[in-house]
Amino acid sequence: KNQVEQSPQSLIILEGKNCTLQCNYTVSPFSNLRWYKQDTGRGPVSLTIMTFSENTKSNGRYTATLDADTKQSSLHITASQLSDSASYICVVTANTDKLIFGTGTRLQVFP
Amino acid sequence: DAGITQSPRHKVTETGTPVTLRCHQTENHRYMYWYRQDPGHGLRLIHYSYGVKDTDKGEVSDGYSVSRSKTEDFLLTLESATSSQTSVYFCAISEGRPFSYEQYFGPGTRLTVT
Numbered sequence: 001k002n003q004v005e006q007s008p009q010s011l012i013i014l015e016g017k018n019c020t021l022q023c024n025y026t027v028s029p030f031s032n033l034r035w036y037k038q039d040t041g042r043g044p045v046s047l048t049i050m051t052f053s054e055n056t057k058s059n060g061r062y063t064a065t066l067d068a069d070t071k072q073s074s075l076h077i078t079a080s081q082l083s084d085s086a087s088y089i090c091v092v093t094a095n096t097d098k099l100i101f102g103t104g105t106r107l108q109v110f111p
Numbered sequence: 112d113a114g115i116t117q118s119p120r121h122k123v124t125e126t127g128t129p130v131t132l133r134c135h136q137t138e139n140h141r142y143m144y145w146y147r148q149d150p151g152h153g154l155r156l157i158h159y160s161y162g163v164k165d166t167d168k169g170e171v172s173d174g175y176s177v178s179r180s181k182t183e184d185f186l187l188t189l190e191s192a193t194s195s196q197t198s199v200y201f202c203a204i205s206e207g208r209p210f211s212y213e214q215y216f217g218p219g220t221r222l223t224v225t
Contacts, residue, residue: 004153031210043115043201043216044154089153093210101153 002027004092004102012108017080021105023073023090031093035064035075038087038104047075047088080109114138115217117202123223130189132220134202136182143185144203144214145169145177154201160185192224 004025013019025033032051036044048057048064050073057064061078077084090102114137124130134143144159146169156169158177166177174196176188189196202217 041219043203043218045216046213049213091153095210097209099156099209099214101155103151103153 002092002094002098002100004090004100006088006090006102006105008105009103010106010108012110013080015080015082015109015111019077019080019107021075021077021088021090021107023075023102025071025073025090025092025100027071027092027094027100029095030068030071031095033064033066033073034091034093035062035073036089036091038089040086044089077107082109082111085109115202115204115215117200117217117220119220120218121221123225124192125225126193127191130192130222132187132200132202132222134185134187134217136185136202136204138204138206138215139182140204140206140215141182142205142207142209142212143179144205144209145175145185145187146201146203147171147198148201148219149198157187157200189222192222194224196222197224198222 007022034049035047038044047062050057050066063076066073087104087106089104092100116135118133145157146154148154155171157175160166160179178186200220203214205212205214
């Protein structure tokens with residue numbers, strides 16, 4: 001069964017600190033992996049998309065890694081800001097055009 | 112929100128009434144999607160369209176129908192709303208097939224069925 005699991009479910013950090021969110025997946029055949037940021041009351045917005053051959057991809061203070069052998073990805077946020085408070089969703093795309101969404105990690109950044 | 116609007120943004124309706132949600136895009140993208148988002152679940156695909164009058168079912172299509180008569184508009188209809196359809200509904204668009212192209216999401220519609 002195709003699944004995407006994210007951890008932790010929620011996370012609280014202080015402004016300025018770093019954090020790492022995890023995504024494990026069992027999706028086959030794999031096409032790509034995406035990280036989205038969803039602010040409260042808004043639609044998801046794409047942060048990164050990585051294909052099988054990409055190990056790391058950055059978007060400003062966000063850096064995503066992918067290990068296709070172990071089927072794991074992580075999203076690292078550097079020097080967190082209050083505006084980073086949001087849900088972060090991992091999405092794995094199969095070659096069949098099917099997108100499998102994780103349930104997200106809710107991040108809260110406090111001053 | 113990438114030139115995507117959804118209407119209404121909020122709606123409260125009674126069980127058994129029909130409801131239509133509208134998604135409008137100004138990007139001229141070929142693909143359009145309807146998802147629902149519920150606590151404890153990832154976004155789940157209801158229906159999608161790959162062109163005018165071309166639609167297909169997603170994983171949770173029961174109780175929903177869609178129509179696309181113009182490139183820019185994609186309508187989601189609940190023929191007879193039930194409490195289990197209380198959810199936040201998101202429209203998304205992409206230029207091409209989902210596994211190759213970015214998906215852009217609208218702002219969402221919060222639907223409550225009482």
